[in-house]
Amino acid sequence: MPGQHAAAGDDRAAGSRRSRPTGHDVAGAAGVSQATVSLVLGGKWEGRVSARTAEAVRAAARELGYRPNLAARTLRLGRTRTALLVVPALTNDFFATVHRGAVEVARAHDFGIVLYPSPEGINAAPDPFASARTALDGVIASSMAPEALAALRGEGLPLVMLDADEGSGDATVNIDLADGMRQVVAHLRELGHHRIAHIAAAVDSWTFEARADALHEELRASSAALVRTERAALSVADGLEAATRVLTAAPSRDGAPTALVCDDDLLAVGALKAARRLGLRVPEDVSVTGVDDVALATAVEPELTTVRLPAEQVGRAGMRALLAVLDGQRVEAARLPVQLVVRGSTGPSPHP
């Protein structure tokens, strides 16, 4: 029976003080040393500990609800089996899905993923390492502004870049948006469109430059005219403004565009609104396409014709690439396929 003021100190085996049980507590309960507990629970006991003892240790651990202290493990090992996923914003379900894919692979390899949503949007220099609150083994990051990327690289951690310039990280997982643009242009050409406008994202990020380059290339190759380009921040409201400028401008020498190719679904939805406000019917008077296939794309009327990105595969491939880099392997750049999803926002050109 404990006295009025209990003598602190011994009797660790009881383990019932207040804190979580430690490896020593498990060892006491199982009648072995802490080292044996660590061996057994770490799975490296074959040939070092008898099967009967191992089972006893596992039983004791289960009984006490033991879970190793991650801080202690990290301190000892110097690595955390944890990766940071840097995304521009949480609202875009593309990145939510990327996250899901990455988590799926990470889990299978006993890795954790900490999510860092850059609070100020895609262009902000991230300070993820203060925020993550834990040491990190590596980083997976989506396309971002050069300064932000430089800050990230400066940390010296293994870095996998998603949808970014090859060579900007230790590995790259890309999306074949050039092919996406090819499919978009082919689709529009088939519908008779040959005067096309581009609503471009006004974001300093490799992926959008690549989209523009690919679009220009394809238009040239299919001898369609790029009537006009307007830039807009990545939001429905800015897309609306930019599309309004395009649709109300004095026709250029080639005439008004019959199709608006948007860098992103948000911009495309803005374009739909712009057309409606100007009394134009979609797709009868003007066709609109996006990129991403976010949930929003099917929420609007008409539903959006868009390029579906393999978000979950991107996440999975990103995590796999990071694991390979950590393993010292050389990783070749991936380039994942995309698929045009034709819905109601594109139709035959009014002026074929």
Added chain:
Amino acid sequence: MPGQHAAAGDDRAAGSRRSRPTGHDVAGAAGVSQATVSLVLGGKWEGRVSARTAEAVRAAARELGYRPNLAARTLRLGRTRTALLVVPALTNDFFATVHRGAVEVARAHDFGIVLYPSPEGINAAPDPFASARTALDGVIASSMAPEALAALRGEGLPLVMLDADEGSGDATVNIDLADGMRQVVAHLRELGHHRIAHIAAAVDSWTFEARADALHEELRASSAALVRTERAALSVADGLEAATRVLTAAPSRDGAPTALVCDDDLLAVGALKAARRLGLRVPEDVSVTGVDDVALATAVEPELTTVRLPAEQVGRAGMRALLAVLDGQRVEAARLPVQLVVRGSTGPSPHP
């Protein structure tokens, strides 16, 4: 000049091996002991270290780019100044904004926030502690299914619940959705609506029960009829289906509803699509309201009349409540105000 195979061991002060510099390295550079470094950088040096020495230490730390090893600190202190934020999904920008608010307060108090998006949606039992990969001081969680909540409570960590039953955590930050429903009903009554249908979220979560109760109460109080209730999962597609059922059903004794009150903006957007597909005009033939005021609400045509939730305040209040709980204070339940935002999806009743 180092020999061919350098003798490992001493010369820590140089610190230029490969790893991050430690407190010992800083101490060596500043000509003091590691303990002094810890005191100075920990800010508790007043009266224990001279101002000149303190400055020397800070200079050395800056020079070497020293940042304390979080694992070691955690191991020593047993707490991490890190909170877990459990949200049902990332796609909803309500939660993205909650996160932003929580981060803002956390940052001011040198706290970190780790985001845990329950991968399987709001009803899944979370396993955040394996995923977080770091010890946690407390948890902020949004409304969730009872089993998931029980699992979370079982961890024994301080718990702040958002938009949930009071008493389900150590503190609660609520949203005055009862008042929101009051405003919705008042608005609709003013427009002459008295036959109203409810598109309810088919989610086992306190907040949606509360919304239903409040709606029923308000309808009774204003002598309007609840013509019908349909339940739907939280998506545009399910909202569309549910609204279609409502709008095509044989009119009940009270006649067809002239307004659809939806538990959520996603459902409301689904309702907009359903109306359009059935050839009904919004708001001329039927009015629609949502709750949340997510970005989607202004992306659709007509824009959605909805109840704007104070997402950022919820996040801030949640983090503040957690800090207070950790500080041992008793926290009274908050109840944050909401605001009806009237847009184009509501209009005068066709049958006043």
Added chain:
DNA sequence: CTCTCGACGTTTTACGTATAACTGACCTCG
């Protein structure tokens, strides 16, 4: 002159884990 006290640091210790190095007991084989 001694005693005390404050200012300024240093030495030491604990945190919980993973693993290298070590210890006996038992077995095998020349």
Added chain:
DNA sequence: CGAGGTCAGTTATACGTAAAACGTCGAGAG
């Protein structure tokens, strides 16, 4: 029968930090 080997563990140690406990030196009090 003893040298070496395997099995089944144990003991000892390092990781980097925070903070309690412990000097040391000079100044002022008695």
